[in-house]
Amino acid sequence: MERDPEPRDARRARIVELGGGAGRNLDFFGERLGDVASFELVDLCPALLPARIARHPQVRMVEADATTWRSDAPADCVYFSYSLTMIPDWRAALANALAMLKPGGLIGAVDFYTSTARPEPGLVRHDAFTRHFWPRWFAHDGVRLDPAHLAALREHLPRHELAEHRAAVSCLPLLRAPYYVFVGRH
Numbered sequence: 134m135e136r137d138p139e140p141r142d143a144r145r146a147r148i149v150e151l152g153g154g155a156g157r158n159l160d161f162f163g164e165r166l167g168d169v170a171s172f173e174l175v176d177l178c179p180a181l182l183p184a185r186i187a188r189h190p191q192v193r194m195v196e197a198d199a200t201t202w203r204s205d206a207p208a209d210c211v212y213f214s215y216s217l218t219m220i221p222d223w224r225a226a227l228a229n230a231l232a233m234l235k236p237g238g239l240i241g242a243v244d245f246y247t248s249t250a251r252p253e254p255g256l257v258r259h260d261a262f263t264r265h266f267w268p269r270w271f272a273h274d275g276v277r278l279d280p281a282h283l284a285a286l287r288e289h290l291p292r293h294e295l296a297e298h299r300a301a302v303s304c305l306p307l308l309r310a311p312y313y314v315f316v317g318r319h
Contacts, residue, residue, distance in 0.1 A: 150211075153174030211234055247263055256295075300312055
């Protein structure tokens with residue numbers, strides 16, 4: 134992905150997290166969160182956020198559908214953190230995220246996934262056990278792993294960076310679930 138010649142000023146940044154849940158990602162921003170102009174956490178389920186929000190007046194929790202809700206102003210960054218797999222109409226959520234971005238804005242996604250049996254060159258190919266076990270295991274919690282998520286992100290955002298990894302899962306200490314980190318420029 135091409136780098137911006139001049140970094141954007143974070144103090145003017147408008148960030149939207151679709152599927153923000155309880156707002157845990159706010160903690161990962163650390164001191165940088167104080168420089169963000171606005172941060173909107175969107176989730177269908179009401180979350181328990183008062184302590185996190187109270188510390189950051191620019192943070193707003195929105196109880197709404199990620200497939201239809203729009204911010205009052207275009208966003209610099211919209212991201213999905215382990216939520217794309219939990220949104221039944223994920224294609225509509227992705228289209229909505231793209232529609233609310235400023236020109237040149239970023240879409241970020243991190244989520245569990247499995248590859249297709251024959252992924253495109255340069256992508257990780259997961260073995261048959263991985264492709265069959267993890268979607269069924271995650272489905273018990275309403276998480277729908279689908280290789281189409283990553284394919285759609287790559288198709289809509291050809292200027293992107295992608296990293297594929299595996300992570301330990303607390304209930305299954307001997308197995309590591311595949312996940313990706315994706316950042317694309319619109």
